[in-house]
Amino acid sequence: MSLRQTGRTLMDAEIKASAPGLGGRNWLRLGSMREAGLIAIMLALCVAMTFASPHFLTWGNFRAMLMSFSIEGIVVVGMTILLIVGGIDLSVGSVVCFSMVVSGALFLMGLDPWTASLIGIGASALIGAAMGFFVTVIGLNHFITSLAAMVIVRGLCLVITKGTPLSLFTLPPGFKAIGQGSFGNVPYVIVIFVVVVAIFDFLLRRATAFRKVFYTGSNEKAAQFSGIKTKQVKFWVTVLCSTLAGFAGVIYMSRFGAATPTFGAGMELNIIAAAVIGGASLNGGSGTIFGAILGMALLSVVTSSLILLDVSVYWQDMIKGCILLAAVSIDHFLHSRKS
Amino acid sequence: MTAAAILEICDISKSFGAIKALTGVDFTLQGGEIHALCGENGAGKSTLMNIIAGIVQPDEGTIRLEGKEVTIASPSAAQRLGIGLVHQEIALCQDATVAENILMAAINNRRAPLMNFRRLYADAQKIMDLLAPIPVETPVAYLSISNQQLVEIAKALTLECRVLMLDEPTAALTETEARRLFAIVRDLKARGISIIYISHRMAEIFSLCDRVTVFRDGRYVATDSIASVTPNDVVRKMVGREITQLYPQKLSPERRSDRPVLSVGNLTYRQGSDGVSFALRAGEILGIGGLIGAGRSEMVQTVCGLRPKVSGSVELNGEPVSIRNYSDAVRAGLVYLSEDRKASGLFLDLSIASNISALDLRKLTTPLGLLDRRAEAKQATELVERHGVRMGGIETQVSTLSGGNQQKVAIARLLSVGPKVVILDEPTRGVDVGAKVEIHRLLRDLAERGVGVIVISSELPELIGLSDRVLVIHEGAIVGEIGADELTEEAIMLLASGVRQQRSNARQAHNVA
Numbered sequence: 001m002s003l004r005q006t007g008r009t010l011m012d013a014e015i016k017a018s019a020p021g022l023g024g025r026n027w028l029r030l031g032s033m034r035e036a037g038l039i040a041i042m043l044a045l046c047v048a049m050t051f052a053s054p055h056f057l058t059w060g061n062f063r064a065m066l067m068s069f070s071i072e073g074i075v076v077v078g079m080t081i082l083l084i085v086g087g088i089d090l091s092v093g094s095v096v097c098f099s100m101v102v103s104g105a106l107f108l109m110g111l112d113p114w115t116a117s118l119i120g121i122g123a124s125a126l127i128g129a130a131m132g133f134f135v136t137v138i139g140l141n142h143f144i145t146s147l148a149a150m151v152i153v154r155g156l157c158l159v160i161t162k163g164t165p166l167s168l169f170t171l172p173p174g175f176k177a178i179g180q181g182s183f184g185n186v187p188y189v190i191v192i193f194v195v196v197v198a199i200f201d202f203l204l205r206r207a208t209a210f211r212k213v214f215y216t217g218s219n220e221k222a223a224q225f226s227g228i229k230t231k232q233v234k235f236w237v238t239v240l241c242s243t244l245a246g247f248a249g250v251i252y253m254s255r256f257g258a259a260t261p262t263f264g265a266g267m268e269l270n271i272i273a274a275a276v277i278g279g280a281s282l283n284g285g286s287g288t289i290f291g292a293i294l295g296m297a298l299l300s301v302v303t304s305s306l307i308l309l310d311v312s313v314y315w316q317d318m319i320k321g322c323i324l325l326a327a328v329s330i331d332h333f334l335h336s337r338k339s
Numbered sequence: 340m341t342a343a344a345i346l347e348i349c350d351i352s353k354s355f356g357a358i359k360a361l362t363g364v365d366f367t368l369q370g371g372e373i374h375a376l377c378g379e380n381g382a383g384k385s386t387l388m389n390i391i392a393g394i395v396q397p398d399e400g401t402i403r404l405e406g407k408e409v410t411i412a413s414p415s416a417a418q419r420l421g422i423g424l425v426h427q428e429i430a431l432c433q434d435a436t437v438a439e440n441i442l443m444a445a446i447n448n449r450r451a452p453l454m455n456f457r458r459l460y461a462d463a464q465k466i467m468d469l470l471a472p473i474p475v476e477t478p479v480a481y482l483s484i485s486n487q488q489l490v491e492i493a494k495a496l497t498l499e500c501r502v503l504m505l506d507e508p509t510a511a512l513t514e515t516e517a518r519r520l521f522a523i524v525r526d527l528k529a530r531g532i533s534i535i536y537i538s539h540r541m542a543e544i545f546s547l548c549d550r551v552t553v554f555r556d557g558r559y560v561a562t563d564s565i566a567s568v569t570p571n572d573v574v575r576k577m578v579g580r581e582i583t584q585l586y587p588q589k590l591s592p593e594r595r596s597d598r599p600v601l602s603v604g605n606l607t608y609r610q611g612s613d614g615v616s617f618a619l620r621a622g623e624i625l626g627i628g629g630l631i632g633a634g635r636s637e638m639v640q641t642v643c644g645l646r647p648k649v650s651g652s653v654e655l656n657g658e659p660v661s662i663r664n665y666s667d668a669v670r671a672g673l674v675y676l677s678e679d680r681k682a683s684g685l686f687l688d689l690s691i692a693s694n695i696s697a698l699d700l701r702k703l704t705t706p707l708g709l710l711d712r713r714a715e716a717k718q719a720t721e722l723v724e725r726h727g728v729r730m731g732g733i734e735t736q737v738s739t740l741s742g743g744n745q746q747k748v749a750i751a752r753l754l755s756v757g758p759k760v761v762i763l764d765e766p767t768r769g770v771d772v773g774a775k776v777e778i779h780r781l782l783r784d785l786a787e788r789g790v791g792v793i794v795i796s797s798e799l800p801e802l803i804g805l806s807d808r809v810l811v812i813h814e815g816a817i818v819g820e821i822g823a824d825e826l827t828e829e830a831i832m833l834l835a836s837g838v839r840q841q842r843s844n845a846r847q848a849h850n851v852a
Contacts, residue, residue, distance in 0.1 A: 206712075208704040214689065215697050221683035225645065225675065226697040226752070227666040285688050 034279045034331075038294040045301055053308040059185065061304065069300045070193035071255070072271060073293055074248040077200045078241035079268075080275045080292040081210070085237045086217040086284025087135070087142035091127070092245040093267035094153035097260070099124045099249025101157045104166040104259030113175040117250040124246025125239055127153060132235035142238070150268070157261040166259040179255025189251060196244075201289040213237055217284030273320065274299055277327040299323065343405075345370045345533050346391070346422075346502055351400030353386055360386040363400070364559040366552055368502065373524065373534045375544040375565075377577055378554035379771050384537050385427075387554070388504050391535075392424035393417035404502075415444060423495030427506040427537075429487050431479045431494075438463035438475035441493045466493050469530070470523050484631070485516035489523070496527075503527065504535040509543060510769065513631045513797050514828075515836060521547050539772065541570040542800060553577055574772070586804035587783035589823055595807075596621045599657070600791035601642075601673070601760045606651030608641035609634065612815045614651055619760065619791045624782060626806030627795045628831045634815040635795045636678060639762045643668040643675040655759055669698060672759035676749055676766060678795070680742070684749045687738040691730060691748055692719035694737050699756045722751035727777060743774020750781065760791035767801060779805055799828045813837045 049056040075092050082089050103120030107113050127149060134145045181188050204210045215223040216230045223230050253259055278295030280287030299320055306316055348366040352359070361383045368374050376384050389395045391402070393411035401408055404420055411417050417424070431440050439446065441463045446454070463475040470489045479487060488508060495503060505524070509517040524547060528534060538544055544551060545565060553560040553576040560576045598621045605614035615638060619625045629635050641648045644662040653660055653673075660671040668674070677683040686694050696703055696715050703715050719733040728747045730740055737745055746766065753761050766782070767775040782805065786792045796802045802809055809821045811834035819834040 206709045208700045208708060208710045211693070211696075211700060211710055214693070215686055218686040218689050219683070222677075222686055223697065225665070225677045225683050227664070227669050228697070229664075229666075285686070 035288070035291050035294055038278065038291065038298055042294070042298050042301055045298075045305065049301075049305050049308065052305075055308055056305070061308075063185075063187065063190075065297075065300045065304050066190050066193075067187060068303075069296045070187075070189045071248050071251050072267065072274075073193050073296055074196050074251070075245050075267070076271050076274050076292045076296050077196060077289055078244035079271050080278070080280050080287050080289055081200070081204065081213060082142070082237050082241040083272075083275055083280040083282065084204075084217045084284060084287045085213045085234055086220065087234060087238060087241075088146065088272065088282065089131070089142065089238070089241050089245075090146040090268050091131070091149035091153055092241065092271060093264035094150045094157065095124050095127055095242050095245040096249040096252065096264040096267060097157050097262070098127065098153045099246035100253040100259040100263060101160050101166065101261060103250055104168050104253055105160050107168060107171065108166060113171055117175075117253070120250055120253075121243060121246040124249065125243040128239035128242025129235075131242070132238035135238060136231040136235045154261075154265070161259065161261040163261060165261065168253065168257050168259060171254070171257055176254055176257060179251055179253070189255065192251065196247075197289060197293055204289055214285060217286075219285070270299065270320075271296075273324045277324060279331070295327075343370050344368065344403075345405055347403040348387070348391070349401045349403070351387070351390060351397045351402070353390065353395065353397050359557055361390075361397075361557045364554065364557070366559065367562070368533050368535060369550075370533055371528060371531055372549040373528055373536055373547055375548040375551040376535055376537045376554065377539075377544065377551060377573055379577055379773070382554040382577070383557040384554055385506065386557075388424055388506055388535070388537065391417070391422060391502070391504060393422075394424075415448070418444060418497060421497065421499045421501035422504075423497065423500050423502070424504045425488075425491050425495045425506060425508060427508075427510060429484070429491055429511070431487055431490060433480040434478055436475060437467065437473060437477050437479060437482070437490050437493075440479055440490055441466055441475065443494070463493075466496055466498065469493070469496060469527070483516075485512050485519065488512065488516075488520065492523075496532075500532055502533050502535070504537070506537045507539065508536075509538065509540065514799055514832060515630065517543070540798070540800075541573065544573070545570060555579055578773070587780050590623055590786070590807045594622060596623075600655070600789075601793075602654040602657075603642055604652040604654070606638070606641060606653070607649035608638055608646065608651075609815050610649060615815075615817050617810055617817060619793055620808075621789060621791070622786055623807040624786050624792045624794060624805055626802045626809035627793060627812060628799070628802050628809050629812035629835045631797060633812045633835065635812050636764050637815075638812065639675060639764065639793065639795065643673055643762065645675065669756055669758075672757070674698065674753040674756060674758045674761050676753055676761070676763040678764035678768065680745055680749060680769070685737050685745055688736060690734045691723060691728070691737055691740075692716055692733040694748055695719045695722055695752045695755050698752050702756075718755055719751075722755060723748070726751050726754075726781060741771070741774070743770040743777070746770050746774065746778060747781075750778065754785075758790060760793070761785065762793040762795075764795045765797065766794060767796075767798075799831055802826075802831065803828065811835050 046056070055061055075096065079089060079092060099120040102123045103113070103116040106116035106119055131145050131149050134140045135142055178188055183191060212223070212228050212233050215226065215228055216233045220230050252263065274296035275287065275292040276282065276295070277298060278288065278291030278293065280292060302319060302323065303316055306319065344367045346368040348364065350363045350365060351361055352363055353361040364383065364387065366387065376387070378384050386395065390397050391411065393414045393416050396412070402411060403409065409420060411420065411422070438460050442459055446459070460475050467473055467475050470493055471486070473482065473486055473489065479490060482490065488511070492505070508520060512520060521543070524534060524536070536544070536548055548565055550562060550564050551568065551573055552562040553573060555577060599618035600621050601619040603618070604616050606616070607614040627635050627639070637646060640646045642653055644664045644667055653662055655671055655673065662668045662671065662673070681687065686697065692715055695718065700710070703711050703718070705711050716733060723730065723733060726747045728744050728751065730744060737748055740748065750766070763782070767778055770778065782792050782794065794802070794805060803826045806826070807823050809826060809831060810817050811819045811821065811831055813835055814837065818837070821830050
């Protein structure tokens with residue numbers, strides 16, 4: 001049997017290729033399907049709540065809900081981008097607190113609050129850079145690195161404050177206004193939140209630099225084989241996530257007029273849950289900011305509803321956990337049916 | 340047909356949702372034969388294997404084993420009946436020992452609370468010895484791919500195995516490793532095991548099998564004795580129409596040129612080894628052959644800046660270029676297609692358009708740093724249409740495409756930068772015959788249009804059929820060069836296996852020049 005003969009014999013072109021699956025669904029459209037679903041669930045919940053409680057459909061209640069997730073929402077933005085690149089950051093709660101504590105302590109030492117805040121945000125970025133170093137240069141994974149950072153940074157907060165909350169009631173009114181003031185009826189916090197979300201949502205969809213984030217998260221090896229410097233991408237996204245957490249920390253400080261060394265413990269779980277409900281994959285490669293914010297909003301509407309319905313607060317975490325599980329299960333179901 | 344039928348499949352149908360995978364197929368396996376099962380991707384071969392192995396249940400039809408009607412309700416039922424399936428892809432627990440892998444099912448069914456390792460090793464060794472003397476206490480991760488393949492076979496074999504199914508067992512093996520496997524398969528046959536052998540490679544089927552059955556579109560087409568058909572006949576039955584020529588016309592001698600498009604001078608890519616030099620001439624397709632692990636991929640990846648080089652120079656169209664990383668190479672017009680499409684080639688969960696853009700985002704970026712989506716769509720549409728990718732639209736997720744179309748998308752990405760030289764590592768691995776032909780034509784077209792083409796392939800017929808010249812690598816060094824007129828499988832293998840060295844300094848000097 002000669003191989004050459006075989007070589008000559010086979011085939012001519014244009015044999016029908018196997019059918020290209022269901023086709024037509026790209027990640028963007030799949031994303032908006034998910035977003036529409038979240039909006040529908042939320043609307044249904046709102047309609048039901050409007051009948052169930054007279055206090056639900058009031059600007060006061062909506063403002064309270066928005067306020068409750070606006071600042072966390074800024075952290076969600078960074079987390080979502082980090083999840084897309086295939087990372088995760090468990091240290092965001094600690095970093096939010098760290099930024100508050102550093103800025104607060106510097107202010108108490110006599111620095112003006114704006115400079116103190118910038119240093120606080122810068123210090124948070126450095127934590128991100130340190131994590132990025134361990135992930136990209138040493139080669140550890142994001143989970144373990146950020147778990148260690150979560151504990152270390154929390155420890156730092158306790159060291160800096162000696163374990164007691166810093167009272168910052170002497171903050172000048174101009175600075176307090178960020179967290180406490182409002183444009184007529186709309187608090188500045190909400191405005192800041194909307195602006196940050198809008199900017200990053202747009203950039204993530206449209207900017208070339210962020211496209212590299214999707215490539216890296218989708219298939220790091222293939223991205224390298226396309227000349228993308230994936231380590232750099234991962235490093236900078238890690239820094240971005242911590243920086244946004246630091247930014248949120250400063251706003252919290254302005255809002256509360258205090259810096260508590262235990263603030264933000266457990267926040268990371270809420271934030272990761274929101275991003276995942278909104279469609280970010282823990283395997284990287286997919287997710288949208290808008291979706292993540294909807295995830296956050298859904299959790300917030302549920303919490304608010306439970307309060308208005310007089311459900312004991314002890315039920316809240318359990319119900320939130322179930323929502324997370326349901327969202328991920330539905331997603332998994334849709335994906336496995338697709339392939 | 341004197342031998343008694345051991346396995347008879349009668350009128351089996353199976354649907355998955357709206358897709359009919361098998362329609363009333365028949366199949367008979369005689370005792371002690373090697374029976375090839377052929378068909379294009381999607382013809383229903385794997386579904387039939389899965390039915391026989393108890394992984395999926397047929398909607399209709401009967402299965403008879405040694406004349407008795409049986410229901411194969413689960414993989415363990417299949418194993419009890421003496422039926423084993425070796426899947427196409429190696430799926431072993433890399434950190435566990437060979438023995439633990441081979442007897443995983445038995446361990447799983449054990450009632451005893453503690454492991455009996457002495458017994459486990461003894462039992463596993465008995466099975467392993469049927470194939471090759473691999474010590475079963477070794478962790479799988481320490482074995483070569485071909486030995487892992489043997490462990491997969493051992494896992495499917497039981498001491499009472501009567502029917503063994505092999506699904507493209509040579510897909511990841513080199514030619515020599517494949518030959519060793521064939522000897523083992525023949526030996527199993529001599530022990531009275533009947534074998535169903537799935538493969539796309541005609542050469543294997545014709546040298547190994549006794550009979551061949553062809554499926555097309557989920558239907559049975561024909562069963563023939565190997566002696567009574569030619570590869571031509573089989574392929575015609577697979578595709579359902581007349582065939583002409585698999586490989587495109589080679590470069591005619593009068594059009595050969597000595598002008599090098601790419602010259603690699605004294606490139607050292609492994610610490611402490613000698614440098615390699617070679618040139619790619621205008622209009623030709625240069626093949627690179629050699630065993631897996633000989634350093635073929637390493638060498639070209641170093642040329643492209645994907646690996647750090649120790650020393651050496653690269654010239655494109657006579658001008659030296661400095662390549663420190665892959666971006667430099669892409670900018671200079673030198674692009675590389677990696678061998679593993681799924682692991683390192685494509686972004687499976689992203690769209691066709693974003694996959695094509697990945698290589699040169701700068702070109703699609705507006706001055707504000709935003710991605711020009713219109714330009715992206717235009718580029719993707721053009722490339723996809725030119726290369727005949729069959730799909731729903733450029734926003735289709737790549738994972739939903741067939742292997743051949745995925746590969747065309749990967750090649751379209753290379754061409755998106757208007758390269759001077761393309762280097763393709765196993766460009767048709769896991770691609771069905773039709774798409775393979777199209778990819779070969781595409782490469783020939785590129786060469787004719789003046790783009791330098793280098794192809795690495797482990798499949799010798801492809802290397803021989805496609806290349807105008809082949810360089811053979813052995814243990815990191817170029818040990819020979821074979822021109823179109825002297826290209827035979829034997830010539831390549833003698834060099835690749837290190838039996839012969841045909842290294843002439845004069846020739847090397849000529850290449851560099």
